[in-house]
Amino acid sequence: MAYMNTAPIPPSADEPRWLTAEEQRVWRSYIEAATLLEDHLDRQLQRDAGMPHVYYGLLVKLAESPRRRLRMTELARYAKITRSRLSHAVARLEKNGWVRREDCPSDKRGQFAILTYEGYEVLRRTAPGHVDAVRQAVFDRLTPEQQKSLGEIMRIVAEGLQPREAGADLPWLR
Amino acid sequence: MAYMNTAPIPPSADEPRWLTAEEQRVWRSYIEAATLLEDHLDRQLQRDAGMPHVYYGLLVKLAESPRRRLRMTELARYAKITRSRLSHAVARLEKNGWVRREDCPSDKRGQFAILTYEGYEVLRRTAPGHVDAVRQAVFDRLTPEQQKSLGEIMRIVAEGLQPREAGADLPWLR
DNA sequence: TACGAGTCCTTGAACTTTAAACAAGAAACC
DNA sequence: GGTTTCTTGTTTAAAGTTCAAGGACTCGTA
Numbered sequence: 001m002a003y004m005n006t007a008p009i010p011p012s013a014d015e016p017r018w019l020t021a022e023e024q025r026v027w028r029s030y031i032e033a034a035t036l037l038e039d040h041l042d043r044q045l046q047r048d049a050g051m052p053h054v055y056y057g058l059l060v061k062l063a064e065s066p067r068r069r070l071r072m073t074e075l076a077r078y079a080k081i082t083r084s085r086l087s088h089a090v091a092r093l094e095k096n097g098w099v100r101r102e103d104c105p106s107d108k109r110g111q112f113a114i115l116t117y118e119g120y121e122v123l124r125r126t127a128p129g130h131v132d133a134v135r136q137a138v139f140d141r142l143t144p145e146q147q148k149s150l151g152e153i154m155r156i157v158a159e160g161l162q163p164r165e166a167g168a169d170l171p172w173l174r
Numbered sequence: 175m176a177y178m179n180t181a182p183i184p185p186s187a188d189e190p191r192w193l194t195a196e197e198q199r200v201w202r203s204y205i206e207a208a209t210l211l212e213d214h215l216d217r218q219l220q221r222d223a224g225m226p227h228v229y230y231g232l233l234v235k236l237a238e239s240p241r242r243r244l245r246m247t248e249l250a251r252y253a254k255i256t257r258s259r260l261s262h263a264v265a266r267l268e269k270n271g272w273v274r275r276e277d278c279p280s281d282k283r284g285q286f287a288i289l290t291y292e293g294y295e296v297l298r299r300t301a302p303g304h305v306d307a308v309r310q311a312v313f314d315r316l317t318p319e320q321q322k323s324l325g326e327i328m329r330i331v332a333e334g335l336q337p338r339e340a341g342a343d344l345p346w347l348r
Numbered sequence: 349t350a351c352g353a354g355t356c357c358t359t360g361a362a363c364t365t366t367a368a369a370c371a372a373g374a375a376a377c378c
Numbered sequence: 379g380g381t382t383t384c385t386t387g388t389t390t391a392a393a394g395t396t397c398a399a400g401g402a403c404t405c406g407t408a
Contacts, residue, residue: 016302023313026325030312031231033332034208035254040335046366052394057205072357080209085395087358092394109356109403128190138204139197141330149323151200156315158207161214220396226364246387259365261388266364283373283386 037137044133049126050096054081055089056130059098059123062115069114071104077163098122211311218307223300224270228255229263230304233272233297236289243288245278251337272296 019027041053049056061078062068070078076086090113093099098119104110115123139147193201215227223230235252236242244252250260264287267273272293278284289297313321 016305017309018305019308019313022325023321026321026328027308027312029325029328029332032254033328033335034212036332036335038208039254042366054394073355080206080213082396083357084359084397088394091358104356107356107404111357131190131192134193134201135191137335138201138331139193141334142327146323146327146330147197147200149320150327151196151203153316153320153324154200154203154207156320157312158203158210160315161207161210161311216396228364247385250387256366257387258367258389262364265388278386281374281386283371285387 040137041130041133045126045130048129049122051093054079055093056123056126058086058089058093058113059115059119062099062113063120063123067114068120069102069112072111072113075113093119214311215304215307219300219304222303223296225267228253229267230297230300232260232263232267232287233289233293236273236287237294237297241288242294243276243286246285246287249287267293 038053045051045053045056051059057079058075061075062070072086072090073083076083079086081089090099090101094101096118098116100114100116102112102114104112142150212227219225219227219230231253232249235249236244246260246264247257250257253260255263264273264275268275270292272290274288274290276286276288278286316324
């Protein structure tokens with residue numbers, strides 16, 4: 001139930017299109033893997049880097065950006081999180097000394113989040129372990145074809161869920 | 175950086191195996207899609223069913239179980255969450271009147287989580303909308319081959335992250 | 349220049365999750 | 379029987395996330 005049509009009745013217009021048994025298996029595998037994986041990486045990073053996976057991702061984005069800085073909104077957009085969440089996250093990272101803020105000169109509303117030297121060091125120190133974890137959990141287990149396939153599939157899914165248009169408080173997350 | 179080897183140096187034994195540019199793209203697509211998807215479904219269910227995705231999953235598991243009940247530990251194992259998290263979740267669902275607890279007669283430590291009639295009704299009422307959301311976000315966008323592929327891939331990943339052995343507080347989540 | 353609408357980011361409260369510690373009972377052992 | 383050890387499930391506090399609201403600023407337009 002809840003996913004599958006167990007009753008032997010033909011699908012009608014108003015009858016929801018339940019998942020087939022096979023689709024259901026796919027979906028459950030997805031949920032299971034995604035849950036376990038996120039949990040695994042969160043633990044790994046919490047242990048080795050002292051922060052959850054999302055926060056680590058923020059530092060990575062900053063590290064890749066010119067002058068290691070990004071406007072808050074931009075960072076939020078890249079990381080696919082709300083600005084509110086980002087505000088809290090950056091506050092925490094700031095407390096750790098891994099990020100600092102700076103006012104945007106051209107737009108007084110704006111703030112830059114800037115990766116500090118300490119932040120960069122944390123990244124440099126923990127990146128190898130994290131990459132290893134990702135490899136072990138994902139890439140080492142998949143054939144090149146599967147890796148390629150995974151990339152395509154996730155790209156499609158992500159694309160479909162992308163920010164429609166500008167909205168009240170969530171410009172990109174509808 | 176942090177994922178890729180940007181330096182033109184040959185990989186050595188102690189040099190971490192950075193992700194190639196292509197692997198990196200795959201990984202980012204995965205993170206992006208997984209983030210957006212979970213967020214999307216959380217919002218959808220919060221709006222239509224008044225609970226986050228994980229909680230909904232718990233009700234589904236119960237609905238599928240004989241006599242609509244499961245031992246706490248078992249439910250936690252199926253849902254891939256810790257028992258602590260489950261305790262909190264069930265407490266909340268109980269407050270909503272969607273789940274009730276019952277002592278296990280054969281093991282006095284044990285507790286059953288049981289789906290109530292109201293819980294079942296919520297599920298029945300909201301399942302179509304949720305299935306629709308899943309279809310729109312995932313299945314409708316993928317070819318049958320891609321669906322199959324996704325299933326295989328996620329099955330492999332999940333399998334690799336499965337509970338190793340019995341451990342202190344997390345018998346299945348190592 | 350002044351208005352209104354929209355954007356940028358933050359805040360506080362409510363809620364969820366995590367981590368560590370604990371009480372109670374079962375199981376294994378001797 | 380009496381330990382000792384493991385398992386079950388909960389609890390507490392801290393950390394993280396969401397939601398709704400709000401202050402500050404920009405921009406378009408009259």
